Amino acid sequence: MKKSVFFGTLVAAGLTAGFASATTLEDVKARGVLNCGVNTGLVGFAAPDANGNWSGFDVALCKAVAAAVLGDPSKVKYVPTTGQTRFTALTSGEVDMLARNSTWTFSRDTDLKMDFAGVNYYDGQGFMVRKDSGITSAKELDGASVCIQTGTTTEMNLADYFKSNNMTYQPIAVDSNAEGEQQYLAGACDAYTTDASGLAATRAAYADPENHIILPEIISKEPLGPAVRHGDSQWGDIVRWTLFALIAAEEYGVTSANIDELAKGTENPEINRLLGVEGDLGPMTGLEKDWAVKAIKAGGNYGEIFAATIGESTPIGLARGLNAQWTQGGLMYAPPFR
Amino acid sequence: MTSASDAPDRGFRLSQLIYDTRYRSLTIQVITLIVVMGAAGWLVDNTIQNLRVLGKDFNFGFLDNRAGYDIAQYLIPYTNDDTHARAMLVGLLNTIWVSLLGCATATVIGIFVGVLRLSKNWLVARLMTVYVETFRNVPVLLWILVAMAVLTEITPAPNAYKVNPATGEASASMILDSIAFTNRYTAIPSVSFERSLGVIDTALAPVSLNVLAIVLVLAGAIWVNRRLLAHASAVQDATGARPVTWWKSLLILLGPLALLLAALGFQLHGPTLKGFNFTGGTNVSNAFVALWAGLSLYTGAFIAEIVRAGILAISKGQTEAAFALGLRPGKTMRLVILPQALRVIVPPLISQFLNLTKNSSLAIAVGYMDLRGTLGGITLNQTGRELEAILLMMLIYLAISLVISGVMNLYNHKVRLKER
Numbered sequence: 001m002k003k004s005v006f007f008g009t010l011v012a013a014g015l016t017a018g019f020a021s022a023t024t025l026e027d028v029k030a031r032g033v034l035n036c037g038v039n040t041g042l043v044g045f046a047a048p049d050a051n052g053n054w055s056g057f058d059v060a061l062c063k064a065v066a067a068a069v070l071g072d073p074s075k076v077k078y079v080p081t082t083g084q085t086r087f088t089a090l091t092s093g094e095v096d097m098l099a100r101n102s103t104w105t106f107s108r109d110t111d112l113k114m115d116f117a118g119v120n121y122y123d124g125q126g127f128m129v130r131k132d133s134g135i136t137s138a139k140e141l142d143g144a145s146v147c148i149q150t151g152t153t154t155e156m157n158l159a160d161y162f163k164s165n166n167m168t169y170q171p172i173a174v175d176s177n178a179e180g181e182q183q184y185l186a187g188a189c190d191a192y193t194t195d196a197s198g199l200a201a202t203r204a205a206y207a208d209p210e211n212h213i214i215l216p217e218i219i220s221k222e223p224l225g226p227a228v229r230h231g232d233s234q235w236g237d238i239v240r241w242t243l244f245a246l247i248a249a250e251e252y253g254v255t256s257a258n259i260d261e262l263a264k265g266t267e268n269p270e271i272n273r274l275l276g277v278e279g280d281l282g283p284m285t286g287l288e289k290d291w292a293v294k295a296i297k298a299g300g301n302y303g304e305i306f307a308a309t310i311g312e313s314t315p316i317g318l319a320r321g322l323n324a325q326w327t328q329g330g331l332m333y334a335p336p337f338r
Numbered sequence: 339m340t341s342a343s344d345a346p347d348r349g350f351r352l353s354q355l356i357y358d359t360r361y362r363s364l365t366i367q368v369i370t371l372i373v374v375m376g377a378a379g380w381l382v383d384n385t386i387q388n389l390r391v392l393g394k395d396f397n398f399g400f401l402d403n404r405a406g407y408d409i410a411q412y413l414i415p416y417t418n419d420d421t422h423a424r425a426m427l428v429g430l431l432n433t434i435w436v437s438l439l440g441c442a443t444a445t446v447i448g449i450f451v452g453v454l455r456l457s458k459n460w461l462v463a464r465l466m467t468v469y470v471e472t473f474r475n476v477p478v479l480l481w482i483l484v485a486m487a488v489l490t491e492i493t494p495a496p497n498a499y500k501v502n503p504a505t506g507e508a509s510a511s512m513i514l515d516s517i518a519f520t521n522r523y524t525a526i527p528s529v530s531f532e533r534s535l536g537v538i539d540t541a542l543a544p545v546s547l548n549v550l551a552i553v554l555v556l557a558g559a560i561w562v563n564r565r566l567l568a569h570a571s572a573v574q575d576a577t578g579a580r581p582v583t584w585w586k587s588l589l590i591l592l593g594p595l596a597l598l599l600a601a602l603g604f605q606l607h608g609p610t611l612k613g614f615n616f617t618g619g620t621n622v623s624n625a626f627v628a629l630w631a632g633l634s635l636y637t638g639a640f641i642a643e644i645v646r647a648g649i650l651a652i653s654k655g656q657t658e659a660a661f662a663l664g665l666r667p668g669k670t671m672r673l674v675i676l677p678q679a680l681r682v683i684v685p686p687l688i689s690q691f692l693n694l695t696k697n698s699s700l701a702i703a704v705g706y707m708d709l710r711g712t713l714g715g716i717t718l719n720q721t722g723r724e725l726e727a728i729l730l731m732m733l734i735y736l737a738i739s740l741v742i743s744g745v746m747n748l749y750n751h752k753v754r755l756k757e758r
Contacts, residue, residue, distance in 0.1 A: 083719070084715060084718075084719055087719070087722065088724055091392060107722070108722075111721075111722055112722035113392050113393055113394060113722075133497075141614075142613065143612065143613040143614045143615055143617070144613070144614040144615070145522055145614060145615060150702075150705075150711070150715055150716055150719070151715065151716060151719035151720075152719075155407045155408075155716065155720075156406045156407060156720070158408075159406055159407055159408050159418040160406075163418065169408070170410055170522075170615065171408045171409070171410050172410060172522070172705055173410065173705040173707065173711065173715075173716075174705060175702065175703070175705075183490075183705075186490045186491065186521060187495040187521050188490055188521050188522050188624075189522075190614045230392070230393065231391075231392070231393065
């Protein structure tokens with residue numbers, strides 16, 4: 001008799017475990033840690049150092065969200081995901097958000113049941129070749145072997161590009177950026193293709209970056225951004241507006257250097273609302289009043305993060321280009337904080 | 339103390355379900371069945387619930403959509419305009435192809451090594467022991483990666499075969515002007531015919547009638563040859579002297595084939611370096627060779643142990659009897675020991691074949707596009723149909739395994755001890 005009661009409880013517990021699901025915000029707060037899906041290792045975007053501390057452009061976004069939600073940018077558990085595992089990791093709940101160079105596409109937003117919270121890097125797919133191959137244009141790649149990360153949008157773009165240009169190629173599928181690098185350096189492929197920013201980051205890690213060139217052709221639009229699960233709008237709002245807060249902070253001149261000063265109150269009502277001096281923007285989405293202050297303090301505003309991780313003064317050396325503020329001729333544009 | 343059979347009949351009481359040995363096992367079985375079915379039902383229900391929460395449906399319609407990606411290795415024609423179903427088929431054929439070749443080479447390696455490990459030659463036996471112990475005690479994934487690394491690192495890039503205008507020489511040269519080892523693939527000559535008998539267009543792949551004709555002629559030749567050998571055996575049984583047949587066999591096997599090939603205008607096309615890669619021949623990718631070698635060598639080590647066990651299971655008296663009849667050691671092994679050992683060898687051999695087939699799903703590690711790479715990799719990723727793709731993949735692997743064990747069980751039935 002005792003046994004059957006035990007089994008009954010077990011089954012009941014299993015059943016409730018299957019259905020019980022709080023909102024992501026509650027889950028994260030209860031856990032005290034943000035699970036953030038990142039790249040398995042792409043210098044500049046997300047890579048661990050010798051001590052296992054993650055840093056990079058995408059990592060900075062994880063930190064900003066953790067700071068906004070939990071008040072501490074270090075309370076992030078980084079979950080490395082490959083091109084193949086990333087979306088399953090998100091939809092299955094293994095990670096709370098994905099900040100992993102993922103392209104915002106229609107089918108991913110709808111059919112894969114994810115929500116993209118914005119764009120943190122406007123990118124496009126490019127090719128890298130060895131300089132001594134003498135190739136100067138992607139149009140000369142007819143018949144080439146091309147290394148490509150499997151499970152990415154680049155795979156489809158590549159097929160479309162070669163088809164529309166009446167060229168043939170041999171795809172060499174690789175599972176991660178590291179494997180792609182190794183195959184490319186070993187000469188198993190003539191060209192390596194992925195997002196141009198990823199190519200720049202990959203090349204920066206080589207011993208001889210000057211011997212490799214990135215071809216001028218950009219064959220696709222790759223708006224990269226953080227993604228969350230479909231159906232939890234509150235959590236989507238938090239990630240989206242944390243990103244916007246970083247972008248707006250750059251626009252208004254709020255930096256990690258002057259934020260303590262500005263958080264005491266300024267003449268500019270926009271900054272006051274952003275930093276929670278005025279109004280109740282934070283509580284509207286379930287956060288503290290000073291959420292944006294914490295988010296910006298985590299790694300600086302969007303421009304500071306860019307400059308520190310992938311900007312022109314870093315080995316990766318990416319120019320702002322499309323990713324400049326709209327006031328500077330770029331596409332970075334945050335809606336009003338009001 | 340009364341036994342269960344002569345218990346007085348006092349009607350059925352519920353407690354008998356547990357305390358009566360006549361019912362106890364039935365009770366336990368029924369409870370177990372209910373628990374197992376309950377667990378399965380809960381899993382299915384949980385899946386349906388979670389799919390509903392995610393707003394996903396369960397259908398296989400995605401298989402009819404355009405795949406849109408390219409596959410490097412294919413046995414049937416495929417372009418990125420074909421459907422996901424076709425891409426799955428391409429992957430499935432790649433899986434079957436590498437498994438078939440792997441099973442064949444693993445068996446050859448296994449028998450060879452297994453026999454040699456029992457050799458009286460100290461060095462040969464020890465060498466085989468070293469082979470078996472190293473290969474079966476390191477994970478097969480590592481062997482596949484090692485094979486791939488070796489192939490990639492020791493071979494030159496295709497452009498090394500290009501003649502350098504400054505020196506007038508290429509840094510690598512092709513073997514016999516027809517085979518080139520590169521760090522991507524091995525370029526070998528391909529076969530073509532000047533005259534074609536026509537092509538049958540099946541839904542799966544176009545089948546050349548030339549190939550069909552060659553297969554038919556070969557099959558016919560083999561059948562005629564078997565008749566010839568049977569006749570020779572009959573003559574031997576009747577007269578005690580076996581007629582010389584080797585030149586007749588050779589003529590029967592090769593003659594018609596040579597005539598047919600000449601009539602069809604058989605040609606070999608050597609690969610030539612054009613642009614980045616070799617074209618004109620057949621490029622056997624390193625990924626395939628690495629996977630094939632890794633799987634064969636690994637499984638071969640296990641099969642060697644099975645063969646050794648099988649041989650040791652045959653009593654020493656059989657060998658001594660064969661020697662007493664004047665058979666040499668080689669013939670003793672081939673005619674007396676191995677046929678009997680097969681009865682012991684075949685059942686565990688089946689599971690090794692199954693293992694090899696399932697291990698072939700490690701192909702993704704070297705970029706060989708098998709079923710796991712197409713259906714379970716790119717298709718799954720691009721369509722987001724994890725559940726459908728994985729279920730389908732499991733079903734297909736299950737079907738392949740059942741077919742292999744079915745065929746091997748037939749063979750086992752044939753070689754097992756006949757009890758009359």
